[in-house]
């Protein structure tokens with residue numbers, strides 16, 4: 001097995017915070033992941049609370065998962081710029097922002113490292129490590145588009161939270177699950193149990209969720 005990785009996961013104040021739960025669960029479950037460094041922004045907390053009814057002031061991992069924190073998860077205060085991920089010497093293999101608000105993407109695009117999330121993203125770009133922004137907004141305005149272009153030019157990946165559609169998700173959770181599988185595969189953690197297109201004649205459906 002290749003060296004196990006530390007992955008940084010940031011959750012910011014955009015719709016679809018449930019995706020962060022799917023991604024965090026998948027990262028924790030994956031034997032190739034040694035540690036998940038988790039940061040939830042203030043707006044992220046409010047959005048999770050809004051979308052789930054959970055208490056916004058709870059511990060970050062509990063808030064994202066709706067259950068007690070899992071092993072492997074190290075939570076950082078996004079307002080504390082002295083946290084480990086502020087430094088290029090911190091052993092993070094790469095960073096995912098799920099979901100990524102366009103305000104955050106704009107600050108990252110312009111090097112404004114005002115929070116630990118923005119600083120950690122800045123570090124990923126300067127260290128030439130993977131940075132994946134799962135943006136959620138529609139429609140994009142010209143400023144969004146220019147900022148996202150700038151992130152891509154700096155080496156980051158803009159990975160919008162857009163459903164695949166052609167696997168015909170039967171539930172919203174199937175959309176979350178399919179997206180999560182593809183996202184992990186994209187960062188070099190290929191998954192075995194997923195929908196793979198094999199011609200228009202093959203059935204597209206799949207159903208393997210079961211979460212509450």
Ligand SMILES: Cc1cc2nc3c(=O)[nH]c(=O)nc-3n(C[C@H](O)[C@H](O)[C@H](O)COP(=O)(O)O)c2cc1C
Nearest residue numbers: 012013014015041042043044101102103104136137
């Ligand atoms: C209910 C609600 C939904 C929001 N949804 C989005 C969204 O889908 N995409 C987005 O870019 N911003 C959205 N926002 C705005 C962001 O939360 C805001 O720009 C915030 O500053 C994001 O930065 P932060 O997570 O670093 O605090 C939403 C705000 C609220 C209150």
